[in-house]
Amino acid sequence: MFRQVVNLMEVFKAFDADNDGSITAAELRGIMESLGYSTSAQEVKAMMREGDTDRDGLLSLDEFLEMKTKGTEMGDLFTSLQTAFEALDLNGNGIVTAGEELYELVTNMGINIPLEECESIIAFLDADGDD
Numbered sequence: 541m542f543r544q545v546v547n548l549m550e551v552f553k554a555f556d557a558d559n560d561g562s563i564t565a566a567e568l569r570g571i572m573e574s575l576g577y578s579t580s581a582q583e584v585k586a587m588m589r590e591g592d593t594d595r596d597g598l599l600s601l602d603e604f605l606e607m608k609t610k611g612t613e614m615g616d617l618f619t620s621l622q623t624a625f626e627a628l629d630l631n632g633n634g635i636v637t638a639g640e641e642l643y644e645l646v647t648n649m650g651i652n653i654p655l656e657e658c659e660s661i662i663a664f665l666d667a668d669g670d671d
Contacts, residue, residue, distance in 0.1 A: 552604045562598035
């Protein structure tokens with residue numbers, strides 16, 4: 541299940557064509573069309589409205605994951621991971637350093653995943669490469 545969240549993060553990255561950390565309606569429609577789905581502008585707007593909880597016209601990674609996991613066991617895992625991130629972000633600056641911190645926290649939560657996977661998650665989310 542943890543791996544499914546990581547897979548969704550990779551899907552998000554594929555949707556985010558300009559790699560700015562958010563998905564626009566145009567990016568969403570482009571990906572849908574490249575996958576063979578014929579989506580109207582109205583359908584794309586509806587998908588964006590469903591996920592865009594802060595109403596900024598964009599889907600952030602958090603919004604995308606929440607939209608894709610809401611009401612599922614994976615949604616519970618995502619919520620736990622969000623809580624874990626907030627717990628690790630001691631100074632509230634939105635930055636968590638090193639996979640070891642994430643590994644320690646998820647292990648304490650009873651989630652059994654390898655350290656390497658935690659390090660991969662941190663590296664994946666580290667947009668500026670500063671760890």
